Amino acid sequence: MKTHALICIFAVACIPLTGCSLFKKKQPPPVQTIAASPVSGTELDPANTEKLRHGETMRAYPVSRYVDPRDPNLMHEAHIVYRKENPAAWNLTPHAPTVVPLGPVLALADPAEKTQLLPAEVEQKMAAQNRLMAALIEQNETLTAELSRLKSEITKLRESQTTTTKPEKQ
Template sequence: MKTRSLILILAVACIPLGGCSLFKRKAPPPVIHTIAASPVSGTELDPANTEKLRQSETLRAYPVSRYVDPRDPNLMHEAHIVYRKETPAAWNLAPHAPTVVPLGPVMALADPAEKPQLLPAEVEQKMAAQNRLMAALIEQNETLTTELSNLRKEVAQLRNKPAATTENTTTTKQP
């Protein structure tokens, strides 16, 4: 009996201690302000140009009449429509007409069939200067190659010449 009353007293004493944390007020979560992005003019495509950039998905509707569920003969499905995606959306990689692509406030015309424009005069002048420099370097390389081959021939002749003179001097000294 004493143990029961002791347990009861301890239980009553612990209840208020455990309940104190329940009544504490928590700080409210911080408020996060979001700013809605305002649309920028010239960044949305009209439907005609959208089809030139991206092919939309193809959806088909199939009406289905009443039928018994093949997995459970106790179930019957009422008539309804089943929608199926036939082809997924995809990028149009071969446009047949020039496509207007929005690049923010500036519009660019992208036509893959268009010929590249001629280079500006400054670039053509720099290319001509580079071509002249390359021709001079090739000519210089050829002259250095011929001079190097001439020097190799002279070195070979000089190596052979002392050997021939030493043979002549040794043969003349012998009686």
């Protein structure tokens, strides 16, 4: 009996020391949930949804108080009754023109943004044209130099002619 009393006193004395941890349930660790990111191509925006499918048409009808026709002992309070007028259906006659991709794009949207390599034959012809243009520019420069030289000689000859033909005053 004394041992039984000692055990009870010991149990009562240990409860405050342990902080009632014997009676507390252990909390499971919090579960970390990772929000799923949307996958492209799995959901349509509302504008495109109407092009594919018509939503169902719902109507709301307000009803005031009335006595139940099946049981005259029941009265219904005023409420709203919702009725599905038209079910959802596929849009078989879209108003917007449908664009069907027919194959790869053959033209660039902006050719200035993307440079394409030229075929070898075109590159050779362009190089020949560049050489010809350089030769023409060089020829033009020599001809203008020759013309300026000839003009200066003509002016010298005219000056010499005028000096020899002038009669001297006596």
